[in-house]
Amino acid sequence: MLGKLLKYELKATGRTFMPIYAAMLIAAAVTKLISALTAGGSEVPEFISAIVYIMILMGMFVMTFVVMIQRFHKNLLSDEGYLMFTLPVEPWQHIVSKLLISVLWNLGSLVAAFLSIVILTFDEIANRALMLDLFAVIAEFLTIFGPTGSLVVLEIFLAGIATTVFGILLIYASIALGHLSNRHRTMASLGAFLGLTAFAQILFACLTLIPNVRVLQHYMDTLQESLQTSIALFHYVMWFTIGFFTLLSAGYFLITNHILKKRLNLE
Template identity: 40%
Template sequence: MLKLLKYEWKACARICLPLYGAMLLMSIVSALMATDGAQDIMNGIPTAILAMLYFALLVATFVVTAVILIQRFYKNLLGDEGYLMFTLPVTVTQHIWSKVIIAVAICCLSGIVAALSISILGANTGLIWGISMVLGEFGRSVAEDPNVLGYLIEGILLLVISIISGVLYLYLCMALGHLAKKHRVLMSVVWYFVLSTAAQFVLSFVMVGLANGPMENVMTALANALNGVPQQTLVHGVLLSFCVAAAIPGAICYAGTHYILQHKLNLE
């Protein structure tokens, strides 16, 4: 498993890390060109060009990250490389989770680098001061109520679970598309829209059911039962419930992907 993670990280990092470095460098240059003296050069045209280049690079970073993560799964397990990968002494579970773990790490790293570059770009506008004020206020809130730290941890957990579920959903769409004999990439896209539409329909049906009919009485009874529960406990319960709700579709997608790779994989 560790060797799979190392191999996967190297394959993604050799493309993503230079892109992250370029984005940070571009944010530094753009911040320097945003000064009053630099904006006087050629009526601020170079500054405007750098700003547009930075924005394009920011968008490209997320697009390239998504493409790499999709490509790594498709080519490595469903493409020609699959002949080699599935001869290794590792299980299908290890193959899937090695992809998922690196995908989550790359997604989080992309977000961190993007936030850092925006902070650098906004250094002249007081953004850093604003962030420091927010962090200071958060520290005071934690000192007054330790539950605030718990909310943050649960929020981060919810974000990570949501990313995992999203990645597994893409993997399931690619695995289902691979079952077709022809136009497998196109069928993966078709499955993406079909499953997305089905999920939206189910979610709408559930929301309507919660607001009307017998479920309305259940929700009212639940609200009355929780009436005396402390607010902090309710917030923890809601956040953890969201974590479970986000994990359920991820578990379904994982089970479907695992079954296809285990029993229905056709690399011809």
């Protein structure tokens, strides 16, 4: 059933994102083309085209955020919820399907933005020397970490996913908590959002400052042999971040699931 939910969620959201991605890539290509054609002449057409491109780019990230909220709120907790919650599917499957597709579009928007930059800087990329320089810089950065270089790439990727998932589940849990209120559900959701955010920050402060004072102290003490210590500290911070956000995400998931399963009250 999860697979089917994913299929419909992808369909429902893809019809929004695909045209935006296409529009952005076309705007980037047009900007590049105008820039090549009007080289040495007026810069106005290129300027206008670039503005359009930037507007679409910003719009894309706004839409990624808006669609994430709207799919959860409108599809599950408004009139469409009458259909979704009478399908023979467990509430957790609804949450997981919406979460996974939302993560996918977050990644998709990043990839699309990256591709548009590739289009805009096409001649610089074609100039291979520059690219080789860039790769060399990245490679050099990773060699600092010695044998753990590839681990760093994994850590950055996982931390990115963990914070994205955390952000999405924070929104879901806020909307779900707002749903517990009989009236003023939107206001209650905003209140829940502020509360959950504050909770995350306080917890982060408690977990980082108190037990990690000694780690930091140790780091300061051994600053002389700093390179090895810095690498260890980097890994430590990365895994701490991944673990922290995964744990909080699990908490927010459980809150959301409990409310959708045991406390649902569609208007």
